[in-house]
Amino acid sequence: MEIATKDPLNPIKQDVKKGKLHYVANLFPYKGYIWNYGAIPQTWEDPGHSDKHTGCCGDNDPIDVCEIGSKVCSRGEIIGVKLLGILAMTDEGETDWKVTAIHVEDPDAANYNDINDMKRLKPGYLEATVDWFRRYKVLDAKPENEFAFNAELKDKDFAVDIIKSTHDYWKALVTKKTDGKGISCMNITVAESPFKCDPDAAKPMVDALPPLCESACAVPIDVDKWFHNQRN
Numbered sequence: 001m002e003i004a005t006k007d008p009l010n011p012i013k014q015d016v017k018k019g020k021l022h023y024v025a026n027l028f029p030y031k032g033y034i035w036n037y038g039a040i041p042q043t044w045e046d047p048g049h050s051d052k053h054t055g056c057c058g059d060n061d062p063i064d065v066c067e068i069g070s071k072v073c074s075r076g077e078i079i080g081v082k083l084l085g086i087l088a089m090t091d092e093g094e095t096d097w098k099v100t101a102i103h104v105e106d107p108d109a110a111n112y113n114d115i116n117d118m119k120r121l122k123p124g125y126l127e128a129t130v131d132w133f134r135r136y137k138v139l140d141a142k143p144e145n146e147f148a149f150n151a152e153l154k155d156k157d158f159a160v161d162i163i164k165s166t167h168d169y170w171k172a173l174v175t176k177k178t179d180g181k182g183i184s185c186m187n188i189t190v191a192e193s194p195f196k197c198d199p200d201a202a203k204p205m206v207d208a209l210p211p212l213c214e215s216a217c218a219v220p221i222d223v224d225k226w227f228h229n230q231r232n
Contacts, residue, residue: 001013023220027135028227030128030132036071065100066098068084069108079104085159092142114155
């Protein structure tokens with residue numbers, strides 16, 4: 001599922017690859033995602049800006065978040081999180097930051113304050129996170145992803161700086177100081193944005209969207225298939 005950045009009001013939609021609905025493969029030993037995977041609102045990785053840490057431009061999306069708490073969140077759920085660290089992935093030559101965080105209401109949230117707490121309390125989880133992101137596209141006949149900083153996660157202060165900078169890029173986008181090149185900036189909340197519209201005008205667009213069909217839609221049988229990739 002992706003935030004459809006080029007659609008009005010940016011709804012959540014299933015990604016499509018080569019004309020087919022796109023699912024996350026179960027690449028052994030992982031069953032789908034290994035965390036709650038989401039994004040930070042009001043951030044944007046600017047494709048016109050070359051990141052000083054990675055040497056690559058942004059991927060034209062909000063910053064992704066891997067939430068490591070014990071609750072499996074619902075699709076579209078909005079939660080508050082504590083930042084722990086950030087991974088600098090380069091996906092097909094684009095900077096694609098991955099924030100690691102924990103739900104503020106998680107029973108163990110008080111025990112997690114930085115990346116070292118994650119290493120201590122969830123041994124192997126960071127390594128699995130890097131491995132998952134490194135290999136998850138190989139089944140699409142793509143090369144393994146690469147990382148800055150030798151695939152080491154940076155600390156929460158570093159993560160805050162990255163989030164602040166991508167928030168500034170987002171502000172430039174929604175105030176028309178930057179060309180979004182096809183991104184729909186229509187919104188009902190940002191007062192200073194020339195793209196702001198009245199909620200009454202937005203409601204028909206929302207009402208016209210197709211309903212969820214989780215129970216009615218046929219899911220391809222290979223969605224529940226295990227895949228193995230052999231390393232040479």
